[in-house]
């Protein structure tokens with residue numbers, strides 16, 4: 001859910017980049033889901049706010065999208081496809097259901113694409129992952145998302161993936177609370193809405 005007082009259209013409450021990416025649809029399970037990624041500019045804005053697109057590559061991406069609008073639309077389709085795969089996989093993990101082979105295959109395509117653009121750099125006596133020329137590929141925002149999903153799947157944090165208890169919301173998050181009993185993507189939206197619902201249900205009786 002998106003709180004009404006938020007300045008940004010996007011929320012970063014998932015506790016992991018790939019879960020935040022999956023949460024770019026509001027109320028996925030309702031009759032009126034709201035997709036926040038419909039244009040290429042949405043993708044760039046999300047990547048910027050998520051901190052995965054360096055400011056130096058923005059101009060290049062916007063120019064590429066203007067020059068090749070068909071490719072930009074294809075990049076949006078790739079993004080939505082990857083988002084669906086991530087949602088399908090992690091919702092199944094949260095619900096302890098079987099994992100869709102098609103979703104895992106879709107994620108692997110994105111993981112392999114990301115791998116082709118990753119390298120290890122050495123700066124200031126440290127080694128770090130670095131993306132190769134992100135300003136020259138319309139899919140570059142998906143590279144860190146795909147790798148975050150792969151890293152989460154093989155990490156101990158996987159046990160803390162949850163899905164919001166609101167029946168419409170379906171947002172995913174990492175429950176790193178002390179007793180691991182977090183139920184809502186955000187207390188101030190879904191949690192409060194549920195509280196209000198239960199309050200009115202009690203009053204009606």
Ligand SMILES: [Zn+2]
Pocket residue numbers: 001164165166169170171184185186190
């Ligand atoms: Zn929620």
